[in-house]
Amino acid sequence: AQSVTQLDSQVPVFEEAPVELRCNYSSSVSVYLFWYVQYPNQGLQLLLKYLSGSTLVKGINGFEAEFNKSQTSFHLRKPSVHISDTAEYFCAVRGRNSGYALNFGKGTSLLVTP
Amino acid sequence: GAGVSQSPSNKVTEKGKDVELRCDPISGHTALYWYRQRLGQGLEFLIYFQGNSAPDKSGLPSDRFSAERTGESVSTLTIQRTQQEDSAVYLCASTQEAGNSYEQYFGPGTRLTVT
Numbered sequence: 422a423q424s425v426t427q428l429d430s431q432v433p434v435f436e437e438a439p440v441e442l443r444c445n446y447s448s449s450v451s452v453y454l455f456w457y458v459q460y461p462n463q464g465l466q467l468l469l470k471y472l473s474g475s476t477l478v479k480g481i482n483g484f485e486a487e488f489n490k491s492q493t494s495f496h497l498r499k500p501s502v503h504i505s506d507t508a509e510y511f512c513a514v515r516g517r518n519s520g521y522a523l524n525f526g527k528g529t530s531l532l533v534t535p
Numbered sequence: 536g537a538g539v540s541q542s543p544s545n546k547v548t549e550k551g552k553d554v555e556l557r558c559d560p561i562s563g564h565t566a567l568y569w570y571r572q573r574l575g576q577g578l579e580f581l582i583y584f585q586g587n588s589a590p591d592k593s594g595l596p597s598d599r600f601s602a603e604r605t606g607e608s609v610s611t612l613t614i615q616r617t618q619q620e621d622s623a624v625y626l627c628a629s630t631q632e633a634g635n636s637y638e639q640y641f642g643p644g645t646r647l648t649v650t
């Protein structure tokens with residue numbers, strides 16, 4: 422089975438500052454990794470995913486994440502955040518050959534203020 | 536095109552009553568998932584449908600929970616004799632083909648409150 426730990430439940434940051442949202446996973450098999458964003462009163466939307474290949478993955482809205490197998494991490498970064506990035510961010514994992522459901526972390530609430 | 540839709544968006548029910556939640560997946564998506572999101576928690580997997588195969592019910596928390604799906608269309612999640620701990624947002628997601636499509640498209644969810 423796979424599991425995800427999001428180390429920060431809340432991250433406050435000022436507009437135009439850089440941000441990193443941390444995600445660590447646990448798995449005995451190779452994995453696929455995902456970041457989803459949930460804006461207030463909206464459904465989850467895929468930000469980016471790592472399936473294979475380059476460990477640096479670029480997603481929508483200027484976000485990127487780096488897969489680090491040795492650290493079992495998949496941290497999400499953005500060099501300069503906007504007010505509109507205020508949302509809940511979820512890291513998720515699934516095994517490559519073990520079922521199709523995603524295992525989600527508890528989420529990180531990103532609050533961007535002027 | 537239309538995304539995943541869910542109804543109702545909000546449901547308040549009394550403890551002990553049965554509720555039925557509905558999910559309309561994206562047309563052509565063969566796989567459908569139900570998740571539960573409790574306040575301050577991540578999403579918990581409940582059940583998964585893929586085409587005409589037997590559903591994966593391994594995430595259902597108790598026998599009060601059941602779900603059905605007719606072919607590759609609408610799914611309903613039924614909770615019998617609701618309890619206060621069932622209060623959560625219930626999310627539905629669909630994918631085009633479970634084995635090779637890794638992006639799950641989520642609906643807006645149904646917020647269930649059991650009083």
